[in-house]
Amino acid sequence: MDYLEFKIKCLEDFREILIAELAEIGFDSFLETEDGIDAYAPESEFDREAFDQLIDSYKEAAKINLTEGKMPKVNWNEEWEKNYDPIAVDDLVYVRASFHESQPGFRHEIVINPKMSFGTGHHATTFQMLRHQGELDHEGKRVLDVGSGTGILAIMAHLLGAREVEAFDIDDWCVDNGNENFDLNGLITRMGLGTIRQVNPQGPFDIVLANINKNVLLDEMKIYAGLLVSKGYLLLSGFYTQDVEDLVKAATSLGLKLIKSSDKDNWAALILQKD
Structure with a gap:
């Protein structure tokens, strides 16, 4: 299955909002970038009308600049390994992927090998x-x-x-x-x-x-x-x-x-x- 790829440059404060909104209309994978997000949707399930309405509603406020392309089925784990960083929730828990090293100083550690950002x-x-x-x-x-x-x-x-x-x-x-x-x-x-x-x-x-x-x-x-x-x-x-x-x-x-x-x-x- 081919995927449509959208490279979305936007203000930082809107990254997570756009990820959530795009997930609601059928996008199933995301990568955060320095300038915004890369968002991916199966071509066969893509709703062009809903996508255009969503982008239009945020375009001015989020200062969106959009580039569209197509790509074959992606090895998401490989892509995440290139882009995914661990996170810390206070000293409560350190969340990392299996290709990251453990870190001391946290009460708990969770290993997540994600296939999308949620x-x-x-x-x-x-x-x-x-x-x-x-x-x-x-x-x-x-x-x-x-x-x-x-x-x-x-x-x-x-x-x-x-x-x-x-x-x-x-x-x-x-x-x-x-x-x-x-x-x-x-x-x-x-x-x-x-x-x-x-x-x-x-x-x-x-x-x-x-x-x-x-x-x-x-x-x-x-x-x-x-x-x-x-x-x-x-x-x-x-x-x-x-x-x-x-x-x-x-x-x-x-x-x-x-x-x-x-x-x-x-x-x-x-x-x-x-x-």
């Missing part, structure tokens, strides 16, 4: 979710990771002492990659395939993690609340700071109260607790 810790939503996980007691807890992606949040829960971790994603490609990363980090659990309604996880859970997007979170919020134990925690991200009010309103109506919110690069994350 779920590596680089994105502001994942970074904040990891940080919030580090603020909660996971020892002996049951944890559910909804829309697990590379599996990084499930792995973090395991490292923080969770007794049981359940994870799933709607994309079979993510499930394969997630299970590879589980193996790298000593998890014996397997990632499931499907939506939360299809997988039908059996609660109760002490902690539910959901880093997806606003519309899915609002649609599934009642399910998350129903799966939590009393005083259990729901960690959410994947939405912009201007969406916090809508998410908190929906959560409050289901007996969840806001414990903490954070923001990074215009992306927000919440810790909520069930009554």
Whole structure:
């Protein structure tokens, strides 16, 4: 399958926003560059109209300059090895690929061999979710990771002492990659395939993690609340700071109260607790 390649020069503050928006319209791989991002979409699934509308909406604010090309199927692991740098979330965790050396001075280390930029810790939503996980007691807890992606949040829960971790994603490609990363980090659990309604996880859970997007979170919020134990925690991200009010309103109506919110690069994350 051939891929369309878009080299997008843009202001730095818009890189992660564009990655998130492009992922919503079918782009499945990204590389951050000095000037912006390289974005890739399967040619057979490319939606030209949606792409043009998206670029037009950000062109002026992000100062976008665009170059389009076509390339054969890419060895994404090879490309990531050229471009992927480790990240640190405070002294909590060092996230690296298998081709990087370990670093001292961190309480935990996660090895992620990514095939796209989501779920590596680089994105502001994942970074904040990891940080919030580090603020909660996971020892002996049951944890559910909804829309697990590379599996990084499930792995973090395991490292923080969770007794049981359940994870799933709607994309079979993510499930394969997630299970590879589980193996790298000593998890014996397997990632499931499907939506939360299809997988039908059996609660109760002490902690539910959901880093997806606003519309899915609002649609599934009642399910998350129903799966939590009393005083259990729901960690959410994947939405912009201007969406916090809508998410908190929906959560409050289901007996969840806001414990903490954070923001990074215009992306927000919440810790909520069930009554």
